[in-house]
Amino acid sequence: MKRVFHRVLLPVCILLLSSCGAETAFSGKPPETDAVLAYSYAEKSVSFGNRPSGSEAIGKYAEWIRKTASESGKFTVSVMEFEENTPGGPVRFRNIIAEINGCSGDFAIVGAHYDAKKFLTISDFQAANDGASGVAALLAMIHALQNDPRKPPVGIKFVFFDGEECLYSYTDNDGLHGSRRLASEWSRRGLLKRCRAVILLDMIGDKELSLTIPANSSPELVRVFETQAGKQTPPLNYKLLESDIVDDHVPFLKAGVPSLNLIDFEYGPGNRYWHTSGDTLDKISGQSMKTVADLTFRILWNLP
Numbered sequence: 057m058k059r060v061f062h063r064v065l066l067p068v069c070i071l072l073l074s075s076c077g078a079e080t081a082f083s084g085k086p087p088e089t090d091a092v093l094a095y096s097y098a099e100k101s102v103s104f105g106n107r108p109s110g111s112e113a114i115g116k117y118a119e120w121i122r123k124t125a126s127e128s129g130k131f132t133v134s135v136m137e138f139e140e141n142t143p144g145g146p147v148r149f150r151n152i153i154a155e156i157n158g159c160s161g162d163f164a165i166v167g168a169h170y171d172a173k174k175f176l177t178i179s180d181f182q183a184a185n186d187g188a189s190g191v192a193a194l195l196a197m198i199h200a201l202q203n204d205p206r207k208p209p210v211g212i213k214f215v216f217f218d219g220e221e222c223l224y225s226y227t228d229n230d231g232l233h234g235s236r237r238l239a240s241e242w243s244r245r246g247l248l249k250r251c252r253a254v255i256l257l258d259m260i261g262d263k264e265l266s267l268t269i270p271a272n273s274s275p276e277l278v279r280v281f282e283t284q285a286g287k288q289t290p291p292l293n294y295k296l297l298e299s300d301i302v303d304d305h306v307p308f309l310k311a312g313v314p315s316l317n318l319i320d321f322e323y324g325p326g327n328r329y330w331h332t333s334g335d336t337l338d339k340i341s342g343q344s345m346k347t348v349a350d351l352t353f354r355i356l357w358n359l360p
């Protein structure tokens with residue numbers, strides 16, 4: 057049935073894509089991600105082993121992310137490489153950016169960090185939720201868009217941030233290295249003027265998914281989030297926190313870009329799997345990653 061649909065409607069689709077101003081070019085439901093595929097991306101991520109910024113493992117992981125995002129040729133994939141001082145000495149960081157054009161000239165950033173926290177005491181840290189789950193959700197979204205003949209309503213720049221995790225505590229030279237550099241560079245080049253939203257996914261794979269939206273998220277995006285979260289079946293579990301969370305959306309908020317942090321900061325009883333050897337693949341599910349990825353698509357399709 058799908059094949060027939062494509063054969064019959066292909067000329068129409070081409071017409072709509074070439075005349076992107078037509079409402080029908082992006083009307084209808086946004087694409088949906090594949091939960092099994094998302095989980096397989098998380099498994100592959102964990103297979104690279106301990107992968108803090110500057111490590112040999114993260115170099116191989118970065119290359120795999122770049123190749124996976126490039127597979128269909130539909131995305132323009134680039135790597136922003138730079139060196140910065142950290143409390144542990146100079147580190148070479150790489151942000152990976154996969155871009156697709158939309159029907160309007162504006163764009164949104166969908167981000168996740170791919171570095172894992174560096175621990176001297178935990179040799180087998182999987183970072184299954186705090187790292188792999190966000191990457192897996194972004195790659196599943198990229199895959200869904202590759203298989204959709206339509207253009208999204210706005211351009212989407214998927215950014216895999218390096219250097220989110222701090223070595224000791226968040227300061228100007230410890231943590232958020234990738235997001236701070238990208239926000240500053242794109243602001244300097246005037247690119248952020250066209251950025252309608254930053255949606256950051258972090259720790260979204262927990263089997264017991266319950267998003268905790270921090271107070272430092274933009275109200276106009278939180279409103280769209282709440283509308284879309286309430287529409288799904290079953291309704292999404294979430295709460296709006298009264299406290300802030302330091303994450304990769306912060307440099308963009310500071311640059312004046314509306315930003316939303318989709319994070320589940322209740323990972324195990326008392327958040328006890330967070331930043332411990334308990335952050336393992338058996339605690340996360342493809343369904344949770346799919347839930348947040350699909351919600352992100354719906355937010356992108358309904359941006360204020």
Ligand SMILES: [Zn+2]
Nearest residue numbers: 173186221331
């Ligand atoms: Zn972390």
